[in-house]
Amino acid sequence: MKALVTGGAGFIGSHLVDHLVAEGLDVVVVDNLSMGDLHNVKHQDEVTIYVEDVRNEKFMQQLLQEERPDYIYFLAAVASVADSIERPAETHSVNQTAVFNMLEYIRRTNLPIKQFLFTSSAAVYGNLPELPKKEDSRVDPLSPYAIDKYATERFVLAYGELYDLPTVCVRFFNVYGPSQNPSSPYSGVLSILTDCLNNKKQFTLYGDGSQTRDFVYVEDVIQALWLITKSDTEHEVFNIANGNEASLNAIIETYEKVAGTSLQIKKAPGREGEVKRSVANIGKLIKLGYTTKWSLEAGLSKYWEGA
Numbered sequence: 001m002k003a004l005v006t007g008g009a010g011f012i013g014s015h016l017v018d019h020l021v022a023e024g025l026d027v028v029v030v031d032n033l034s035m036g037d038l039h040n041v042k043h044q045d046e047v048t049i050y051v052e053d054v055r056n057e058k059f060m061q062q063l064l065q066e067e068r069p070d071y072i073y074f075l076a077a078v079a080s081v082a083d084s085i086e087r088p089a090e091t092h093s094v095n096q097t098a099v100f101n102m103l104e105y106i107r108r109t110n111l112p113i114k115q116f117l118f119t120s121s122a123a124v125y126g127n128l129p130e131l132p133k134k135e136d137s138r139v140d141p142l143s144p145y146a147i148d149k150y151a152t153e154r155f156v157l158a159y160g161e162l163y164d165l166p167t168v169c170v171r172f173f174n175v176y177g178p179s180q181n182p183s184s185p186y187s188g189v190l191s192i193l194t195d196c197l198n199n200k201k202q203f204t205l206y207g208d209g210s211q212t213r214d215f216v217y218v219e220d221v222i223q224a225l226w227l228i229t230k231s232d233t234e235h236e237v238f239n240i241a242n243g244n245e246a247s248l249n250a251i252i253e254t255y256e257k258v259a260g261t262s263l264q265i266k267k268a269p270g271r272e273g274e275v276k277r278s279v280a281n282i283g284k285l286i287k288l289g290y291t292t293k294w295s296l297e298a299g300l301s302k303y304w305e306g307a
């Protein structure tokens with residue numbers, strides 16, 4: 001069995017690649033290294049890596065013909081709400097057009113695949129009051145990022161139903177853990193917090209810190225992805241989260257305790273297009289056998305150990 005992981009040198013992608021290699025799959029990675037890093041890929045001698053952009057349509061088509069993967073995990077993305085507001089056209093070309101082009105090519109050429117898994121986001125739920133968010137809760141995408149993720153989900157599911165393709169979507173909540181790149185102001189907040197605590201840098205807190213998120217440790221995310229693959233599920237959407245709501249203030253306090261040091265905080269106005277509260281219902285995933293192995297404290301301690 002062969003798996004293609006786009007974004008496989010990135011944060012979540014590289015953890016997935018490790019897991020797939022350990023499960024005995026042949027793994028092919030495409031990554032343009034915009035946020036990813038080849039050092040993230042542990043078993044480089046066992047993995048085929050192409051440093052390319054998923055927007056290079058000709059390259060991607062040739063790759064699919066030559067490699068003929070059974071499983072496709074589409075993780076390549078500009079993974080930031082704020083970045084999508086700064087660069088909507090560019091993020092759209094990655095977060096939607098590249099995925100659409102691949103699906104369309106698979107349909108046109110009848111490429112045989114076992115599963116096409118698209119990684120969407122909790123951002124699609126927006127600020128509607130129902131909590132926790134279930135996969136069939138109403139959506140209200142507030143940013144170009146969330147709109148692209150939701151629209152692409154719909155393409156992925158409709159292609160699955162209309163053309164009998166084995167497609168599935170996941171909605172990541174806030175994933176954290178080793179290899180998350182802190183280098184951009186648009187990086188995940190826990191990678192930035194880790195960098196600030198570790199290097200005594202000032203942290204910019206957007207808003208009053210009462211915004212909540214459902215933080216899930218990357219190992220639990222990989223467990224969930226693999227359960228979905230093994231279950232041969234089709235045409236479904238799954239939340240991937242921990243199932244707990246924590247405010248940014250509470251997270252900062254917990255992390256300061258774990259790290260045994262205090263954070264220098266500079267306050268700034270809240271970011272545009274942001275979700276105020278986010279927490280998942282993970283019942284659907286639990287039915288597949290998912291159990292969260294990492295509480296926030298345990299995950300943060302483990303992350304801090306390696307930082």
Ligand code: UD1
Nearest residue numbers: 079081121122123172173174186187188189204205206211
């Ligand atoms: C994150 C992910 C996104 C995913 C979504 C799912 C990143 C970069 N984004 O978006 O890919 O689809 O979760 O829920 O991982 N903050 C600060 N200071 C900072 C950085 C962030 O106060 O320096 C705040 C933000 O304003 C926000 C919260 O921390 O309120 C979380 O921000 P961020 O980590 O960027 O995540 P999301 O926008 O939730």
